[in-house]
Amino acid sequence: MKLVFAGTPAFAATHLSALIDHGYDIAAVYTQPDRAAGRGKKLQASPVKALATKHRLPVMQPASLKDPDAQAALAALEPDLMIVVAYGLLLPQAVLDIPRLGCINVHASLLPRWRGAAPIERSLLAGDSETGVTIMQMDVGLDTGDMLYRLSTPLSELDDRQQLEDRLATLGCQALIHTLTNFEALRARAQKQDNTLSTYARKLDKAESLIDWQASVADIARTIRAGVGRQPAYSFLDGERLRLLRASATLSGPPAQVAPGTILPSPDRRCLSIACTDGTLQVTELQMAGKNPVAVRDIMNSRPALFAAGKQFTSDAPDETR
Numbered sequence: 001m002k003l004v005f006a007g008t009p010a011f012a013a014t015h016l017s018a019l020i021d022h023g024y025d026i027a028a029v030y031t032q033p034d035r036a037a038g039r040g041k042k043l044q045a046s047p048v049k050a051l052a053t054k055h056r057l058p059v060m061q062p063a064s065l066k067d068p069d070a071q072a073a074l075a076a077l078e079p080d081l082m083i084v085v086a087y088g089l090l091l092p093q094a095v096l097d098i099p100r101l102g103c104i105n106v107h108a109s110l111l112p113r114w115r116g117a118a119p120i121e122r123s124l125l126a127g128d129s130e131t132g133v134t135i136m137q138m139d140v141g142l143d144t145g146d147m148l149y150r151l152s153t154p155l156s157e158l159d160d161r162q163q164l165e166d167r168l169a170t171l172g173c174q175a176l177i178h179t180l181t182n183f184e185a186l187r188a189r190a191q192k193q194d195n196t197l198s199t200y201a202r203k204l205d206k207a208e209s210l211i212d213w214q215a216s217v218a219d220i221a222r223t224i225r226a227g228v229g230r231q232p233a234y235s236f237l238d239g240e241r242l243r244l245l246r247a248s249a250t251l252s253g254p255p256a257q258v259a260p261g262t263i264l265p266s267p268d269r270r271c272l273s274i275a276c277t278d279g280t281l282q283v284t285e286l287q288m289a290g291k292n293p294v295a296v297r298d299i300m301n302s303r304p305a306l307f308a309a310g311k312q313f314t315s316d317a318p319d320e321t322r
Helices: 012-022 048-052 069-078 119-125 161-181 185-190 217-227 297-300
Strands: 002-007 025-030 035-037 043-044 082-083 104-108 130-139 147-154 233-236 239-252 272-275 279-290
Touching: 002 012, 002 048, 012 025, 012 048, 012 147, 012 161, 012 185, 043 185, 069 119, 069 147, 082 161, 104 161, 119 130, 119 161, 147 161, 147 185, 161 185, 161 217, 217 233, 217 279, 279 297
Parallel strands: 002 025, 002 082, 082 104
Antiparallel strands: 035 043, 104 130, 130 147, 233 239, 239 279, 272 279
């Protein structure tokens, strides 16, 4: 079976690595064009391109697959199957029709729940008890194709975005190899998605990472866990912007007269206790603007006045930072 692989981030590169390790015939690797990144804004290759280059696989980086020349180049490869994992570009019907067996996608949710760009973050924010990966035969809809195979994993209140992404990447590789090994049988009994059960996983925007101290402590903790590694949760303290990177929720409420966001006295300097409407948030790692992430126990020793009991986090940026 001659494959074409399409993907861009590290999550996708893990799947490409699994295909390489299992000896599949990969005619070409598609990934998004190099992007400017870092303080120097230098062009950087995607993780998928870096891996493909290391293994001397042909790399294709069209700006769009709607372009007739790009479609002709794909058709010239005469692929049997195209595998798509977090590629980031739309595949028009003309592209879906090129491979003999069509195109399949590895999606990081249990479809039809969380169709769209950010299924991992949305499952965490929603407090789902379970998620997983779905191998889907692609159509022109948004993650609406028939399901070939699914694997699930439980979600706990300790999982964060990076941990969950790593676990789903492992599951995705297992599901992908199983699907390729049993492709004809799985395709013969593919399941239609129940559209009445679908939910939409829109991409997170920056505003969602600003902590709302009027929210429940569970929701605030989920905001922090969903932002780890990509869209960190943040708040303001004495006019300084801080990212909250690691935290847990306890339902033991603070005194009734304490406003949400207020730092509480704590004998344990390993965590920062912050009052919430219905409990207490225990923060163990944070990041000051322009600084590296740091354990709370270390920053409380170096900046004790900033984190003194009675100080209050706020969702309002000072005028100069707006």
